[in-house]
Every structure is written in C-alpha cells, then in structure tokens.
Amino acid sequence: MNIELIYEIYQQYPSIQTDTRKLKEGDIYVALKGPNFNGNEFALRALDAGAVYAIVDEMPNESELIAAELSEPGIKERLLLVDDALTTLQQLAKHHRQQLDIPFIAITGSNGKTTSKELIYAVLSSHFKTYTTQGNLNNHIGVPLTILSVKPDAQMAVIEMGANHQKEIESYCTYTLPSHGIITNCGKAHLEGFGGVEGVRKGKGELYQFLREHKGTAFVYADYDYLQPMSAGIENIIYYGISKGLVQGQIEAAEPFLAVRITAGLHATLIKSQLVGDYNLPNILCAATIGKHFGVPDQKIISALEGYAPSNSRSQLMEVGTNQIILDAYNANPSSMKVAIENFAKLKADRKIVLLGGMMELGEDSIEEHQALVELLVALGFKEVVLVGGDFAYAHASKAQIQTTPFTYLNNAAEAREWLKQLNPQNACILVKGSRSMKMEQVLDA
Numbered sequence: 382m383n384i385e386l387i388y389e390i391y392q393q394y395p396s397i398q399t400d401t402r403k404l405k406e407g408d409i410y411v412a413l414k415g416p417n418f419n420g421n422e423f424a425l426r427a428l429d430a431g432a433v434y435a436i437v438d439e440m441p442n443e444s445e446l447i448a449a450e451l452s453e454p455g456i457k458e459r460l461l462l463v464d465d466a467l468t469t470l471q472q473l474a475k476h477h478r479q480q481l482d483i484p485f486i487a488i489t490g491s492n493g494k495t496t497s498k499e500l501i502y503a504v505l506s507s508h509f510k511t512y513t514t515q516g517n518l519n520n521h522i523g524v525p526l527t528i529l530s531v532k533p534d535a536q537m538a539v540i541e542m543g544a545n546h547q548k549e550i551e552s553y554c555t556y557t558l559p560s561h562g563i564i565t566n567c568g569k570a571h572l573e574g575f576g577g578v579e580g581v582r583k584g585k586g587e588l589y590q591f592l593r594e595h596k597g598t599a600f601v602y603a604d605y606d607y608l609q610p611m612s613a614g615i616e617n618i619i620y621y622g623i624s625k626g627l628v629q630g631q632i633e634a635a636e637p638f639l640a641v642r643i644t645a646g647l648h649a650t651l652i653k654s655q656l657v658g659d660y661n662l663p664n665i666l667c668a669a670t671i672g673k674h675f676g677v678p679d680q681k682i683i684s685a686l687e688g689y690a691p692s693n694s695r696s697q698l699m700e701v702g703t704n705q706i707i708l709d710a711y712n713a714n715p716s717s718m719k720v721a722i723e724n725f726a727k728l729k730a731d732r733k734i735v736l737l738g739g740m741m742e743l744g745e746d747s748i749e750e751h752q753a754l755v756e757l758l759v760a761l762g763f764k765e766v767v768l769v770g771g772d773f774a775y776a777h778a779s780k781a782q783i784q785t786t787p788f789t790y791l792n793n794a795a796e797a798r799e800w801l802k803q804l805n806p807q808n809a810c811i812l813v814k815g816s817r818s819m820k821m822e823q824v825l826d827a
Contacts (some may be wrong), residue, residue: 382461384472387436390461391473394433397529399470399522399726401588406431410439412466424460425449434459438466463811467522474525475556477791483535486671487557489542491548491581492717493664494519496656496695497565498541500593501695502670503685508677516777516783519543524553537675545742547584554591561598563667566605573744579634586611600670602663621663621670625812628670635659636747637698637707637728648679652686657671657696657707659727660720701825703807705730709814710821715750721814726761730810736797736824738815739771755788769797770819794823801825 391397391409397410410427412435421439425776427434428449437460440446451458463469478485486501488494495517502513514523514532519541523598542553553560567582575581590601592615601608601616603622612618620626628646632639639661641652649667654665654724665686672682692699699706709721718740726731737756743750751772757765766788768776774790791797794815801811801824 382463384469384476387448387461387463387469387473387515388476390434391529392478395532397470397526397824398427398432399526401427401430404432408432410435413434413470414438414466417723420466425456425578428456428459429453431460434461435462436463436466436469438463438469441660452497462657466809470522470529471525471556474528475558476733477496478528478556478558481531481533481538481625481642483537485538485557485559486561486563487539487540487542487554487559487588488563488565489544489585490563491568491570491585492720493565493661493716494541494543495711495792496559496661496691497664497667498539499691500664500686501563501671502539503689504668504672504677504682505537505675506540507681507685508672509675510534511537511539513539514541515793516540517543521549524557528557528785534729544637545579546583547576548587549615550584550587554588558595558607559588559591561600563600563669563671564588564608565663566602566716567665568650568714569743569746569750570714570716571742572746572750573742577746582607582611589615600667602667604663613779619674620668623662626666626670626800628666628673629786630662630666630669632659632662635724635727637705638699639665641665643669644675647682649683652683653684655690655698657691657698658711658721658724660717660724661696683733684820686766699825704809706811706813708822709812710738710819710824711817713738713814713816713819715740715743715753717752718814721812722754722757722761725810726763727772727811728810730809732806732809734762734765734767734801734809734811736767736769736801736811736813737773737816738794738819738821739767739773741771741816741818743772748773748775758788767791767797767800769815769821771816794820797821798826 396408399411410432421437424437452549505511514527541806544550596616598617603620603625630641630643631641639654639656695711697708767793
C-alpha cells in the first residue's frame with residue numbers, strides 16, 4: 382500500500398501508536414520490530430483493543446486470520462501490509478511534514494538539548510500554537526511519532542534529535558525537513574558510537590549540513606568557537622551569546638538558581654530562572670533569541686523563561702527535610718558531569734555530599750574519563766563522595782592520590798540509597814547525577 386493511501390487513512394484517524402499497552406480506541410497501530418520483540422505478533426490484538434488499522438510487514442498466520450475473521454468479519458481488511466513498518470512510519474511522517482508550511486525547529490547537541498527544547502517550547506507556545514517532542518522521543522521512532530503528532534492548527538514545531546552515531550541526524554533530517562536548527566554544544570557524549578570528539582562534531586554537524594543545503598536558518602551560540610567553522614556556509618545564521626548576537630546576556634547569579642543579566646536584545650534587564658547551574662546560560666539565551674526572532678513579545682519571553690520549572694530529574698532543586706538536593710539523573714557524560722561538579726563547587730553550603738553514577742558509551746576512553754572526574758573531585762576539595770557503578774570501580778585504583786582519598790565506591794543506586802539512609806545527613810547540599818541506566822534518582826526513594 383502506498384504512502385498517499387495510508388496518509389488518507391491517517392487524516393481520518395490522526396493518532397499513531399506503536400505500543401499496544403498504550404493503545405487508545407481510534408489509534409492506528411504500527412507494528413515495529415526489535416531485537417527482542419515483533420510487533421506484528423500483536424497486530425490482531427491491537428485491532429481487537431480498538432485500533433482502527435494496523436500497519437504490518439508480516440501478516441498473521443492463516444489459522445489466526447481465520448479465527449479473527451470468524452470473531453470479527455472483515456478484520457483482515459484493516460491490516461495494512463507494507464514492506465517495512467518502520468520505514469513506512471518515517472515516510473508517513475515526511476509526507477505529513479510536507480503538508481505543513483510552518484517553521485520546524487530541530488535541536489540536537491551533546492548536552493542541554495532537552496532543557497533547551499523545553500525553554501524554546503515555553504517561549505514559542507506563549508504566543509503561537511506550538512507542538513514539540515514529548516519526553517525523550519528523540520530517536521528514529523520518536524522523531525517520526527513527534528512529527529505525526531503535529532496537528533493542522535500548528536504554527537510552530539520544535540523537534541528534538543538525539544544520536545549516538547554518525548549519519549543518525551542526517552537520517553532524521555530527511556523526514557523532519559527542518560527549516561531552522563540549533564546545535565546546543567558538542568561534548569564528550571557517546572564517544573564509543575561517534576568515534577571520539579571529532580566524530581561527535583561531525584555527527585551533530587549533519588544538522589548544519591542539511592540547513593546549508595536547503596537554505597535554512599541556524600541559531601548559533603557565538604561563544605563556542607568550534608561552532609563557527611561547523612556552521613560556515615549556512616546562508617542564514619542568527620547568533621546569541623555573551624557579547625554577540627540578537628540577544629546577549631551574562632550570568633548575574635547562580636545561588637542556586639541561575640539569574641541572567643540581559644545586555645542586548647530584550648526590554649528587560651534580568652531573567653530570574655528556576656534552573657540550577659550557570660551552564661544553562663546558553664540555553665536561556667537560545668530560547669530568548671528564537672522568541673525574539675519569531676516576534677514573541679519581550680514580556681512573554683521573560684515570563685515563559687522565568688516560569689519554566691525543570692522536571693524528570695533534570696537539574697531539579699529539591700528540598701527534602703533540612704537538605705537541599707540537586708537531582709540531575711536523567712543523563713550524564715564527561716562534559717555534563719564536569720560542569721555539574723564545578724557548578725556544585727561554587728555553591729555556598731557548609732556541608733556538601735556528591736553521589737555520582739557511572740557514565741556509559743565511552744568506549745576505550747571510559748576509564749580515563751571516570752578517572753578525570755575523580756581527580757576533579759579531589760582537586761575541588763570534596764570529602765563526602767559516593768561513586769556508583771560503571772568504570773568508577775576501575776578509575777580510583779590507578780593513582781596513589783586517589784587511593785588516599787576516602788571516597789565510597791558502590792555497585793548500584795540501591796546501595797547508594799542505603800548508604801545515604803544510614804548517613805542521614807542534616808542541613809546538607811547534595812548533588813545526585815548519573816547516566817540514565819544508573820537510575821540514580823532511586824537514591825532518593827524513601
């Protein structure tokens with residue numbers, strides 16, 4: 382069945398679902414396959430649960446079809462057979478995108494892309510009907526699902542793109558067709574898949590390449606030198622930064638919430654955010670710049686940025702009893718870990734406790750990168766430190782300086798939770814950070 386016919390069905394039933402556990406009546410079910418599952422096996426169950434159609438690349442066996450037809454005559458007609466269900470999902474997303482003559486803003490980067498996306502969405506949605514990526518639906522399945530969630534009343538769309546290897550962003554661009562793009566930064570994330578920092582820049586730079594080839598617009602942070610050659614040749618570049626760009630600003634305070642002094646671009650002098658960490662300065666300036674570019678009134682920009690409160694374990698500041706906790710356990714890599722530790726060191730507190738979970742996908746650099754963080758903790762004078770899982774177990778043993786430091790090494794978040802429970806600190810400031818797979822938020826479970 383061709384995409385045009387499937388799109389006609391989608392226009393009647395514009396809700397796509399790939400998980401039968403989340404299926405609602407009236408959804409179109411797309412049967413995806415993975416290493417440990419085959420969505421085709423659940424197609425008839427999806428139809429029985431209320432799906433109007435199921436897109437499959439394998440038909441049920443004859444006996445199942447006969448039984449289903451006896452129970453519900455005509456059910457076979459609601460199975461839409463295609464060559465590959467995932468490819469069809471992506472092609473359907475592209476066809477839908479081509480019907481929407483609105484700005485599609487793509488955002489990628491090693492760190493800060495979800496926070497930036499949420500800030501940009503907050504600013505744009507204060508003035509325009511805006512759709513954006515929900516949660517972390519930023520991969521080869523999530524990106525097309527996000528595009529297909531954009532309704533005809535949309536005036537703006539903000540699409541987050543995650544990647545852990547080269548050519549991934551390039552593939553997303555083929556069906557997202559971004560008109561605008563942001564690379565937040567290029568750091569030490571997914572080094573194993575990208576093949577080093579230069580590989581990260583090349584992979585993230587695929588977004589710039591699409592904008593370059595299609596006369597798109599890039600929003601570029603002027604204070605990251607490496608973004609200048611990466612973005613060279615893009616016809617439309619809008620800068621933002623500390624002293625250059627459409628909107629300019631600098632850190633006013635970060636104790637613990639970040640306040641940004643606006644020096645150019647907005648009729649406001651100070652933005653008092655609810656974000657922890659001076660490393661969020663570029664994210665705030667980016668969202669303000671995009672709002673300014675698209676004509677969002679200044680006061681709406683300010684209100685949106687000040688009103689945004691992070692969630693989902695992303696730089697959350699929590700008050701638990703007498704303790705102040707910074708929970709940043711959604712993700713971690715050497716770059717984000719370093720700035721989080723350095724920011725934590727600047728905060729004023731009589732007692733500080735650090736709990737860090739191991740970092741993943743670093744390949745042959747993993748032990749070295751974990752070692753560098755341990756040495757940073759030593760250099761900054763932290764005394765109460767718990768290092769959990771990953772290659773922290775190997776990092777600490779390689780240098781005499783580290784061996785003499787009484788850090789605690791544990792295997793998992795459950796052990797760290799028990800450690801913290803036994804310690805029962807009072808009036809402490811606590812940093813909890815780690816890769817998603819470490820589930821460091823469980824440290825705070827009662």
